[in-house]
Amino acid sequence: MRSSDGVELAVFAFGGRGRPIVLLHGLMSCAASWEPRAAALTPYGRVLAPDARGHGRSGRPAGADPAAWSPDRLARDVVELLGRTGPAALVGHSMGGLSALLAAARRPDLVTAVVAEDPPPDLTGSPPGLLDDMRAWFGAVAGPHPSRAALAAVLGRPRPEVGEHMGRCAVRRADGWWLACDVDDACAIAAHWLRRGLLDELSAVRVPLLVIEAGESVAPPGQLALLAARVPGARHVRLPGTGHLVHDADPAGWAGAVTALLGATGQ
Numbered sequence: 001m002r003s004s005d006g007v008e009l010a011v012f013a014f015g016g017r018g019r020p021i022v023l024l025h026g027l028m029s030c031a032a033s034w035e036p037r038a039a040a041l042t043p044y045g046r047v048l049a050p051d052a053r054g055h056g057r058s059g060r061p062a063g064a065d066p067a068a069w070s071p072d073r074l075a076r077d078v079v080e081l082l083g084r085t086g087p088a089a090l091v092g093h094s095m096g097g098l099s100a101l102l103a104a105a106r107r108p109d110l111v112t113a114v115v116a117e118d119p120p121p122d123l124t125g126s127p128p129g130l131l132d133d134m135r136a137w138f139g140a141v142a143g144p145h146p147s148r149a150a151l152a153a154v155l156g157r158p159r160p161e162v163g164e165h166m167g168r169c170a171v172r173r174a175d176g177w178w179l180a181c182d183v184d185d186a187c188a189i190a191a192h193w194l195r196r197g198l199l200d201e202l203s204a205v206r207v208p209l210l211v212i213e214a215g216e217s218v219a220p221p222g223q224l225a226l227l228a229a230r231v232p233g234a235r236h237v238r239l240p241g242t243g244h245l246v247h248d249a250d251p252a253g254w255a256g257a258v259t260a261l262l263g264a265t266g267q
Helices: 031-038 071-085 095-106 130-141 148-155 160-167 183-195 223-230 251-264
Strands: 011-015 020-024 046-050 088-093 111-117 170-173 176-179 209-214 235-239
Touching (some): 011 031, 020 031, 020 095, 031 046, 046 071, 071 088, 071 095, 088 095, 088 251, 111 251, 130 183, 148 160, 148 170, 209 223, 209 251, 223 235, 235 251
Parallel strands (some): 020 088, 111 209, 209 235
Antiparallel strands (some): 011 046, 170 176
């Protein structure tokens, strides 16, 4: 599909029938990363997953307007997709969780339920230099690598599920294997999070909400519990022993919590 600002967005279909369930990936990830988890959700609906702008097989905006990478624009891409699919449940990880929550807050008529997995509601209090650290780390691991397996091995230290997850988002170029997101684009997205806290906007959600927190969360302590407490009827679940990629670190725990919400909302 083409976004209203002219970016081509790739959308993957993982099967299932009925009302859509839209999976939204995190920063530097891609729609294909959801493939191992999609089967658990197909009994509840038609499972779709877009590549966010600048990620996977999607295009990137022309020009240098920072607003093209803002949380608002990413959420608008989701709303525009739902305008085509009809109302859907949104399951978002990290960056995708922010997009899901903002889309639900702004267009509750198009969102039947939200699962927000370890999103960062407010990083404005982060230490100075965090964005530079992120840029350095992304730049070190993005590529080139001699093989997809080599990329997965590097990113899988110390958590193997990270390597397996990101390996699904690798692309082959002339000089080797790379993650399918440009480091500058990823940092342009993250820069918005460091300048602007989103907790108040996210708390405006009034659709059924499940907030899943990693045992080792990227969100500042207490923020995800506070988010859930502010949304009437929301549930907050913390899965001990998991890193940021909760759905890959504890697939059974994640699937149990997500499908319970989908079942309860008649998805």
